[in-house]
Amino acid sequence: MLLEEVAALFRDCRRIVDGTVGGGGHAARLAAAGARILGLDRDPAAVAAARAALGAAAEVREGDFADAAAAADVRAFRPDGVLLDLGVSSPQLDDPARGFSFRRGTPLDMRMAGAGGGPSAAQWLAAAGERELAEAFRSGGDERRARALARAIVRRRATGPLATSDDLVGAIRAVLGPRSGPDDFARIFQAVRIAVNDELGRLARALPALLEVAEPGAVLAVIAYHSGEDRVVKRTMRDWASACVCPPAQPVCTCRGRPLGALLTRRAVRPSAAEAEANPRARSARLRAFRKLA
Numbered sequence: 190m191l192l193e194e195v196a197a198l199f200r201d202c203r204r205i206v207d208g209t210v211g212g213g214g215h216a217a218r219l220a221a222a223g224a225r226i227l228g229l230d231r232d233p234a235a236v237a238a239a240r241a242a243l244g245a246a247a248e249v250r251e252g253d254f255a256d257a258a259a260a261a262d263v264r265a266f267r268p269d270g271v272l273l274d275l276g277v278s279s280p281q282l283d284d285p286a287r288g289f290s291f292r293r294g295t296p297l298d299m300r301m302a303g304a305g306g307g308p309s310a311a312q313w314l315a316a317a318g319e320r321e322l323a324e325a326f327r328s329g330g331d332e333r334r335a336r337a338l339a340r341a342i343v344r345r346r347a348t349g350p351l352a353t354s355d356d357l358v359g360a361i362r363a364v365l366g367p368r369s370g371p372d373d374f375a376r377i378f379q380a381v382r383i384a385v386n387d388e389l390g391r392l393a394r395a396l397p398a399l400l401e402v403a404e405p406g407a408v409l410a411v412i413a414y415h416s417g418e419d420r421v422v423k424r425t426m427r428d429w430a431s432a433c434v435c436p437p438a439q440p441v442c443t444c445r446g447r448p449l450g451a452l453l454t455r456r457a458v459r460p461s462a463a464e465a466e467a468n469p470r471a472r473s474a475r476l477r478a479f480r481k482l483a
């Protein structure tokens with residue numbers, strides 16, 4: 190997604206960490222332009238796919254971008270480019286066993302890192318408190334009836350677990366009404382996925398650590414697919430680009446007092462009409478980039 194726009198941002202970079210290597214699409218494009226690539230992905234299936242697709246063009250290993258900055262191989266690589274293309278990949282969405290989609294009869298799993306990756310969506314839906322559920326539906330799914338849906342899930346799970354996509358779709362329908370449809374299911378399933386994988390927490394932790402590990406002058410670029418994650422990226426990069434981040438009412442500056450670099454994208458870059466037409470998933474993509482002070 191946004192392949193040429195990403196390639197243009199990284200055109201001067203020689204050592205790029207692709208923190209979400211997925212099927213290796215971006216990595217292949219960047220490697221073809223002459224960069225060395227260290228690719229990471231939480232999902233062992235994605236790592237296997239990227240290795241098969243990229244061969245010798247990239248080094249690929251299993252890993253979480255939230256932990257990448259502390260890893261010895263990433264530090265030794267001295268990246269002058271870091272790419273995060275957030276969220277789920279098409280192969281993850283298309284594999285019914287992974288439980289990311291609301292297709293009928295799908296187990297509620299949604300763990301990005303597979304079976305070893307902490308509680309599944311079914312386990313999270315069984316254990317989360319009503320407030321946690323409501324907050325997740327609001328922040329990850331922009332759901333206006335988040336509290337009612339959380340209440341309904343708590344009531345419903347008292348009679349039996351929500352184990353499959355049908356159970357969750359039934360709970361959504363019961364609250365949003367019979368006219369609710371695929372867009373509503375997609376939003377709520379996305380919210381559950383974001384919560385199960387702590388996607389916003391991982392992103393917020395990763396960004397400052399990745400900026401720190403990147404070389405002076407490095408480019409950091411992030412593609413977000415949801416307003417919640419794009420907000421984290423936008424605020425973080427704006428903060429990095431500001432000379433002063435003290436509260437406005439504070440009379441004397443006590444913060445770092447200088448920007449950490451400059452925004453490379455004043456506004457989020459969106460896919461072209463042709464790309465959005467060809468790939469419906471691309472429509473929500475927003476690319477933002479930052480250059481660390483040289």
Ligand SMILES: C[S@@+](CC[C@H](N)C(=O)[O-])C[C@H]1O[C@@H](n2cnc3c(N)ncnc32)[C@H](O)[C@@H]1O
Binds near residue numbers: 213253255274275391
């Ligand atoms: C949109 S896909 C990336 C597609 C890739 N850019 C390509 O061109 O094929 C997102 C990928 O990020 C991975 N991912 C999500 N969160 C992650 C995290 N915290 N650390 C590492 N990988 C993550 C997912 O497993 C998925 O494979």
